[in-house]
Amino acid sequence: MQTIESEIISRFGGFFDREQFTVLRLVIDPEHFGNEVVICSSPRFRLKLVKDRGEFLFELSPEAGKPWYPLEDVLKVALGSKRFKDYHPFFAEDPIGTLALYIPQVTQAIHAKEKEIATLGQKRGQDLAHDIFGSPKA
């Protein structure tokens, strides 16, 4: 069975090298059913990779001690919703490849538009939950 370190190196090693990412730590999260979490840092921002039930999720943070935001939300703010929608099929197929194309825009957004990113994420999640369950029970 492939370890998460070897999987990350084989899938994202080139991107990490180009963007000067270093792996800070790898943890197994017991509160989330053993999700594997890898935290990396670059001169521009931090990147968290969460392997949850076989899927990779990507989150960004401007710096140590700041919250994490889903890559999708950061890209949506960085590119604008309409442009992100055009890129969504590519993003769904290759999130890190999409991030690699827009490093300057993402860097600017994660540092300057944090509140906008947080609000967008909350709304997206609530809207989808509402779509699934309808109105919450009182």
Place this chain on the structure above:
Amino acid sequence: MTPDERWAANRKFLDDAIAKGDEIVLATPFERLHSGSTYERELRYLASKGFRLDAKAMRLAAEHKGKGAS
């Protein structure tokens, strides 16, 4: 594991939880809920089994206690 095998394993875990008749506490915040994700698929599955979102959030309660997975 293939995606189908993974989903089968996830569904068994959910079916076991449903059969116990307990509330389900969501460990993952909705900010991490994305279209097309496994999390979305799990929530849609639970909704199809009669679970409803509690207003106090992050908990799912069965509409009919003891209703098991079919």
